[in-house]
Structure formats: structure tokens, C-alpha cells
Amino acid sequence: MNPILEVKNIRKSFGNNEVLRGINFTLNQGDVLVIIGSSGSGKTTLLRCLNFLEEANEGTISVGGKVIYQAGGGKKMTDAEIRQNRLHFGLVFQSFNLFPQYNVLRNITLAPEMLELDKFKAEKGKKPSLADKKRITDEIEMHAKDLLTKVGLADKMDSYPFQLSGGQSQRVAIARALALAPDILCFDEPTSALDPELTGEVLKVIRELKNDNRTMIVVTHEMEFARGVADKVIYMADGVIEEQGTPEEVFGNPQSPKTRAFLSKSAIKG
């Protein structure tokens, strides 16, 4: 089986600070990759490179065998190409970043609606009629409601983000990312901003997504969850992959002393 995602030699510096120093990994369709590592090891930066929020200085990213990012690959990507390519990925932020002025349903439908309407214009060479528009928005809305049901928030669709708990906000953010049907959904510490009693409901949603065979990359400090949900684990330290393997290998029988030190520290904390 060909991997859905192939990351080759990603390097990223901020000024003189080399934060990612050659990251290589692959991910199979339907697998969950959990990335662990201490603060400052470059986990967020890696996710941001995958989602085109940062531009890697070196390396390539391929999805489904197609190169979607190549650093210094001669010509610069246009904004439209970047937008197209980044839709292979979804990103759920630590701090949710919901749009406060829109209700829950609108938070989810806003982006797909604009994308579909733009696509209609591009394909048909004309603006959508009112009827076309209604058909498109109705369809997106129905899909959004399904997603809200899936994350257990069907009754909250008219609420505004300020009326939600952290756990609910994060579940809306997950539904919002799912609405664009990304090939690979990334989570950057999705529960770090939550009270401990609320992390469970978010982790449950991620487990359910795994059962739907979704390909995901999860950065987390929740070691028990990581061990349970991961098909593959990467431990990052100082901008390199110090160790990778199955959860049994990395958690059960870590080879690198750094991994062992990190895991024993986490165990004491957790």
C-alpha cells in the first residue's frame, strides 16, 4: 500500500534557530500518527508546515503520491495553489479559533460555502443563480448538521462560541475542519486548553474518527490516550525524530535514552 502522506527531509529555521532539522516519515491511509515530545521540540512547527502556515526551508510533502509542497522548487506557488493544496490537510488548534461573530452552524458552513460557490463560478463560468445557491448552501448545511450530530452538538447549532464550554468549542472546531473533508486531519494539543474533566469528550470524538478510518496526526501530551489511539508514534526532540514506531515499540520498549527520559518524566506528571 502506498502511503497517503510522505514527508521528506523537512527543515525549518526561524532566523538562526533551526527548529526542524530534517523530518522524514510516512503515514498510511486510515492510520493515526501521534507526535509526542517536550516543549519546544518543534511539534507545532511541523504541523504548521504541513498546513502551509509556515513555509519549510527544505523538503517535500506528498499526499497520495502527488508532491504538494517542494521547498525552493524553482517557481513559487501561487496563492490559489497554496489554498488548493492545503485543503488536503485540516488543522484543529489548541485554542479552537472559532469565529466569535457567527453561530456554531455558520462557523462550520462559512468556508465550504465560499469554496463551493467559487468552484461553481470556475466550472460553469457564471455566477450561481439563486436556485443554485440555495441548493449548494442547503446541501452544505445538511452536511454540517450531520457533523454536529457526530460530535454530539446537534442541539448547539444556534449557539455562539462564547456560550460554549471549552470541550464543546473544540468539538465544533473539529466539525468545522471535517466539513472540508481533508485527507489528513491534524490536531495540535487539542485538549491542552481544557479543564481536565472536559478533555474526555474531545478525546472520545477523536477515537470515533479513528473508527471511521480517518487519517489523523495528533500532537498531544495525553500519554494514555496516545497509546490507545495511535497506530504510529513519533517522539520528537530538538527538531529531529528521535524515535518512531508502533505504540508498543515506543511506549513499551523505547530504544533511545532521550525517549526513556521523556516517558518517565511524563509518567510521573501524568
Add this chain to the structure above:
Amino acid sequence: MSFATVTLDLLESFLQNGLVFILTLLGAIPLGLVITFGSMSKFKPLQYLVKTYVWIIRGTPLMLQLFVVMYVPGLVFDMPMQSRLTAVMIAFIINYSAYFSEIYRGGIESIPKGQYEAGQVLGMTKSQIFFKVVLFQVIKRIVPPMGNEIITLVKDTSLARVIAYAEIIKAAERYTAMGYIWPLFYTGVFFLVFVGALTLLFGWIERKLDYYKG
């Protein structure tokens, strides 16, 4: 000299204050946005130029700016200012657009980076992010400071008198010259009523925008 005639006379000159007020808003609200984009430009020379300009405009009295606009073209360029209203409008629009631009900038910069990034990862274009995500949040945040500034503008319109523009205080001073001081004090009522109406208007807008927090 009846109360009614004075009232009518002052009301008529207060229309001039109203005119300066409206035209200043019409000019300074959009011009302020242009200045904001300049002061937030990634092109450093432009940014410094615009910031220096804003510093000069906000760092000198509006009264002085009125004198400069009124007399400098004639004295220096031999092109005397043809109309007092034009001079008043140039000075007011320049002055207020500088203040507005700083309010806009504060509003735009107060929007968390995460809002832009959320829009980006959802595949939105830059303009979709600005118009669909950011703009409304900026408007909500700048309504209170804009309200303050606009109320200040109401009272500042009386400064036009220093270049002999026929606004309400100048009109009242004619009565003072005739020995009646009360019309001068009476002008305060006109300002109070106008500012009162604006306060209600801004309170209403703020309540309308208060359907969400954050």
C-alpha cells in the same frame, strides 16, 4: 432681541457646524483606512513615512493646522485659499483621519492571529478572511473609541471660528459685541443636544453588536 430669534439665528449657524461634522466624517472615515494600511505596510519606508505623518498631525493642535491650511498656500505658494469651508474641511479631514487611522489600527491589531490562521487553513482567500472573518470583529471593537472621537469632533467644529468660519460660536460672539453675553452660553445647549443624540445612537449600535462576546 427675542429668545426665539436668537435661537433661530444660532440654529442656522449650527447647521455650519453640522456641515463640517458630516463632511469630516465622510472624508476622514475612508481616508483613515488608507492611512491605516500605510502605517501597517510591510514596506518599511512607507510605514515610517506614514507614522511620522500621523505623529505630526496628532502632535500639533488642530487650531494651528487650521491656520496653516488657511494661510500657508497664500504666503508660501502665492495661491491664497479661496474658500474658508475648503480650508476648514482640509484641516479637519487630515486631522481626524489621522486619529481614526490609529483607532482602526488598534482594532485590526487586536484581532488574534488565530482568526487569520483559522481562515487560512479553511482555504479562504486573503480578502475572504478580511471581509468575512476579521472586519466585523474590528468594527465591534472600534465602535466605542470611534464614538468618543466623533463626539469630540462635534465640539471641535467650533474651532473653525479661528479662521472666521461662520459657525455657531462665531455667530454668538456678534451678540456679545452688542452687549449680550447669554447667547454665547446658550450655544452649549446646541452641542449638548447633538452630543446627546449621538450618545444614544452609539449606545444603540453597541447593544446591537453585543449579541456575541469576544
